[in-house]
Amino acid sequence: MRLRSGFGLLAVISTAAAVAFLILPVVAIFADVSPSQLIDALGEQSAREALWLSLRTTLIAMAIVVAIGTPAAYLLALRRFRGRALVLTAIELPLVMPPAVAGIALLAAFGPRGILGGAVEGAGLELVFQTAGVVVALVFVSAPFFLRQAIAAFGALDPRLLEAARTLGAGPFRAFATVAMPTARPGLAAGLALAWGRALGEFGATLLFAGSLQGVTQTAPLAIFSEFSRAGGFVAALALSAVLILVSASLLIGIKLIGGDRAAEGAPE
Amino acid sequence: MKTTWAVAALVLSALMVLAGCGGGGNGGEPTLTVVGASSLTEALTEYGESFEGAKVRSSFAGSDELAARIKQGAKADIFASADTDYPAELHREGLVGKPVIFARNRLVIVEPTSGEAESLADLAKPGTKIAIGDPSVPVGAYTREVLKGLPAAEREAILANVRTEEPEVSSVLAKVVNGAADAGFVYVTDAKTVKGEVHTVELPDSLQPDVAYAAVVVSDSGEQDLANRYLKGMLNGAGAGDLRRAGFLPPP
Numbered sequence: 001m002r003l004r005s006g007f008g009l010l011a012v013i014s015t016a017a018a019v020a021f022l023i024l025p026v027v028a029i030f031a032d033v034s035p036s037q038l039i040d041a042l043g044e045q046s047a048r049e050a051l052w053l054s055l056r057t058t059l060i061a062m063a064i065v066v067a068i069g070t071p072a073a074y075l076l077a078l079r080r081f082r083g084r085a086l087v088l089t090a091i092e093l094p095l096v097m098p099p100a101v102a103g104i105a106l107l108a109a110f111g112p113r114g115i116l117g118g119a120v121e122g123a124g125l126e127l128v129f130q131t132a133g134v135v136v137a138l139v140f141v142s143a144p145f146f147l148r149q150a151i152a153a154f155g156a157l158d159p160r161l162l163e164a165a166r167t168l169g170a171g172p173f174r175a176f177a178t179v180a181m182p183t184a185r186p187g188l189a190a191g192l193a194l195a196w197g198r199a200l201g202e203f204g205a206t207l208l209f210a211g212s213l214q215g216v217t218q219t220a221p222l223a224i225f226s227e228f229s230r231a232g233g234f235v236a237a238l239a240l241s242a243v244l245i246l247v248s249a250s251l252l253i254g255i256k257l258i259g260g261d262r263a264a265e266g267a268p269e
Numbered sequence: 270m271k272t273t274w275a276v277a278a279l280v281l282s283a284l285m286v287l288a289g290c291g292g293g294g295n296g297g298e299p300t301l302t303v304v305g306a307s308s309l310t311e312a313l314t315e316y317g318e319s320f321e322g323a324k325v326r327s328s329f330a331g332s333d334e335l336a337a338r339i340k341q342g343a344k345a346d347i348f349a350s351a352d353t354d355y356p357a358e359l360h361r362e363g364l365v366g367k368p369v370i371f372a373r374n375r376l377v378i379v380e381p382t383s384g385e386a387e388s389l390a391d392l393a394k395p396g397t398k399i400a401i402g403d404p405s406v407p408v409g410a411y412t413r414e415v416l417k418g419l420p421a422a423e424r425e426a427i428l429a430n431v432r433t434e435e436p437e438v439s440s441v442l443a444k445v446v447n448g449a450a451d452a453g454f455v456y457v458t459d460a461k462t463v464k465g466e467v468h469t470v471e472l473p474d475s476l477q478p479d480v481a482y483a484a485v486v487v488s489d490s491g492e493q494d495l496a497n498r499y500l501k502g503m504l505n506g507a508g509a510g511d512l513r514r515a516g517f518l519p520p521p
Contacts, residue, residue, distance in 0.1 A: 113448040128449045129398060129432035211400070211433025211444065218434075225436060229333035230405040234340070 026245060033238050041239030049215045050223035051243065057131060057219060058199040061138035065146050065195055070188065073150030074176060077157075088151070095144045102141055103208025110136065111209070133210035134217050141205055142195040149194065153187025154180060189259020193252045200248050220244050299323045301495050302344065306332045306351035306407065306482065307437040308374065308456045312515035313349065316508040323495050331406040331437035339364055339487065346490040347499055349482065351407035351438070351456075356483040365485035371503040372517040374480040375457045376411050378470040379445050384452065386470055389419070392452055393426035400433050400441045400450035407480075408438040412454040414478040442467075456480065458516040482517070 033041075041047050076088065094102060108114050110127055120127060127133035157180055165175040181188075203221040210217040218226070220240060227237035301323040305313045310329045317325030336355040339348055340362070348365060350356050356368035380386050392399055402409025416424045432450060435441045442459045444450040446466050460469045484503060486496040502508040504520070513519070 107447055107449070111447060111449060207436070207440070211449070212403070212435065213431065213433050216432075226403055226405065226434075229331055229337050229403070229436065233405070234337065 029238055029242050029245065033235070033242050037235055038239050038242055041236050042243065044236065046214050046218075046223060047220075047227075047236070047240050047243075050218055050220045050240070051247070053131070053134075053215065053218065054200060054220040054244075055247075057134045057138055058196060060135050061142060061199050062192060062196055064135070064139050065143045066188075066192060069143055069146045069150055071176075073147050074154050074180060076147075077151045077154030078159075078162075091147055092144050094141055095148070097141075099141060099202065099204030100208055102205040103137065106137060106140060106205060106209040128209065129211045129213065129217060131210075131216055134206050134219060137205040137209045138199040138202055141202055142199040145198050146188075146191040146195040149187050149191025150184070153184035153191070156187070157183055186259045189255050193255040193259075196251055196255070197248050200244065200251070299492055299495060301325045301346050301492055301499060303327045303347045303349065303499070304335045304338070304343075304345045305329050305347075305349035306335070307439045308351055308408070308459055309349055309482070310439065311462055312458075312511045312517065313508070315511040315514075316502065319507050319511075320499060320502070322498070323492070325499070329439075331403070333403075333405040333407070334436065344489070345487050346492050346496045347484060347486060349484040349503070351480070351482055352410065353481050353483040355407075356485045360485060363488065365487050368483040368485050369500060369504065370481050370483050370520045371500070371509075372482040372512050372520060374482065374517055375477060376408075376415060376454055376472055376480060377457045377460055378452055378472065379442065379455055379460050379463075379467040380452045380470065381445060381448055382466065382468050384468050386452055388470065389415075389427075389472060389476070390423065392430060393423050395426075395430070397430045398432045398449070398451045399427065399430045400435060400444040400453040401431055402438060402441055402454070403434040403436055406435075406437055408441065408455065409434065411478040411480055415454070415472060415476050418476045461516045481520070 042051075076084070097105070106114075107128070110116050110120050112121070112128060114120075125132065127136055161179055161183070162175050165179045166172075170178065201221055202219070203225065206212075206217065206219060207222060212218045212222045212226070214223075221244070224237050224240050224244070227233040227240060230236075299322075301317075301320070303313060303317060303325055305327060307329050313327050313329075317327045332350040332352060332355050335345075335348060336350065336359060339345060339359055348356065348359070349371070351374070353368060353370060356365060359365040360368055378386065378389065378392070386392060386397070391397070401412045404410060404413065416427060419427070433444060435444065438455050438459055441450075441453045442455050442463065445453040445455075446463055452470075457469070460467060484500055486493060486500060490496050499508070503512065509519070
C-alpha cells in the first residue's frame with residue numbers, strides 16, 4: 001500500500017489509534033502498581049488461592065476441550081452432512097452469548113432445578129458451588145474458540161495428502177495422527193491460546209453457575225472483583241490484575257511459540 | 270445478494286428495537302443519576318419514575334462496589350448505601366456531603382419453599398448449602414455480625430456450610446430462588462420481592478443487627494438542589510412512601 005495516498009494515511013492513523021487504545025489500559029495497570037505492591041498482593045493468601053484455582057481449573061478445562069474438541073473438529077471439517085452449517089453455528093453460539101446468559105443457561109441445564117439436574121445428582125456429581133462447576137462453565141465458554149480454529153485448521157488440509165496417506169496403507173487414525181495433526185498444529189495452538197485466554201478471564205458464567213468461595217470457586221477474576229469492592233482494595237485489585245495479565249500473556253506467547261510460526265500469525269487461511 | 274439485504278434488514282430491525290428501549294427523550298429535563306444498594310432496586314426505581322422535575326436514572330449494585338466506583342471518580346448525583354460506613358468513609362474523604370440515614374431494614378433467612386429450616390440453629394446441620402454476601406458488601410457484614418452473636422461451635426458449623434460469598438444481596442437471593450442454595454441471609458425487603466418463591470425464617474431479636482441505610486449527595490454533582498430535593502423525598506415524601514411499601518422501616 002502506498003502510504004502517500006489519502007487512504008494509506010487513514011490506515012496508518014487507524015492502526016495507531018487501535019493499538020494505542022488497546023494497549024493503554026494494560027500499560028495503566030502496570031504504571032499504577034509498584035513491584036513491591038505486586039509482591040505484596042501475591043503474599044495475600046486469597047490472591048494466591050485464586051490464582052492457583054484459576055490455573056488448575058483452566059488446565060482441566062483445556063484438557064477436556066482439546067481431548068474432545070480435536071476429533072470433533074476433525075470430523076466437522078472433513079465430513080459434509082445435512083445440517084452441518086446448523087451444527088457449526090450452534091457450537092459457536094456461546095461465543096456471542098453474554099457470560100451471564102451462559103451462567104443462567106448452565107443453571108437451567110445442570111442446576112439443581114435444571115432439566116438435567118436430577119441426572120447430575122443421580123450420577124453423584126455436584127457442580128453448583130463446586131470446583132467442578134467452575135470447570136463446566138470454563139469449558140462451555142471457551143470450547144467454541146478452540147473448535148472454530150481447529151475446524152478451520154483441519155478444513156485447510158489438502159485432502160490429497162490424507163488420500164495419499166490412506167493409499168500408502170495408513171488407517172484413519174494413523175492418517176489423522178501423522179498427517180492431519182502435524183499440519184494443523186499451528187491452527188490448533190492458536191485456538192488453544194484463545195480458548196485458554198477466554199477461560200482465564202471468565203467471570204459471569206462462573207459467578208452465576210458455580211458461585212464464589214475462596215479456594216473452591218473464587219477464580220482470579222472473581223477475586224479481583226471482590227478486592228475492587230473492598231474498602232481500600234483497589235491497589236490489591238490492580239496488582240492481582242497485573243499478575244493475571246502476565247500469566248495470560250506468557251500462556252499466549254508460550255503456546256504460539258510451541259505451535260510454530262503460523263500460529264504466531266493467527267488463524268490459518 | 271438477496272441474503273445480504275435480508276441480513277442487513279435483520280440487523281437494522283434489531284438495532285431499532287434496541288434504540289426503542291433506550292428512547293423516550295427527556296425533553297430538556299435535567300438528569301439525576303442515582304446509584305443505590307441492590308436491596309433498594311424496587312423502591313428507588315418506583316421513586317425515580319414518579320420524581321418530578323428531573324429524569325432519574327437509577328442503577329443498583331453492591332454498596333461496596335458503588336463506593337469503590339465513586340472513589341474512582343464515577344459520575345453520580347446520589348449514593349444510597351445499605352450501611353452507614355461507606356457513606357461516612359466517602360464523606361471523610363470529601364467526596365460526598367453529610368450522610369443522612371433514610372431507612373432501616375432487618376435481616377432474615379430465606380430458604381426454598383421446600384426447605385425445612387425453622388431457625389438459625391438448623392443451618393448448622395452438616396450438608397446445608399448456605400449463600401451469604403461477600404464480607405465487603407453490607408449484607409455480608411451484617412450476616413457475620415449475626416453469626417458473631419452465636420456460640421462458637423454453632424457459628425463455626427454454619428460458616429463451614431457457606432458455599433458461596435456473593436457480591437450483592439440480589440445474587441444471594443437468586444441462589445436460593447433457583448434452588449442452588451438451601452438457605453441465604455438477605456434483607457426482609459428482598460424476601461418480600463419473591464413472595465411465594467421462598468420461605469422466610471425470622472432471626473431472634475437479640476441477634477438482629479442494626480441495619481441502617483444512609484444516602485449522600487456526591488460533592489461533584491452539578492445538580493445539588495435537585496439531589497437534595499430527591500434526598501428529602503426519601504425522608505418524608507414520595508420516596509419514603511415507596512420505601513415503606515417495599516418494607517423498609519423508617520429511620521430512627
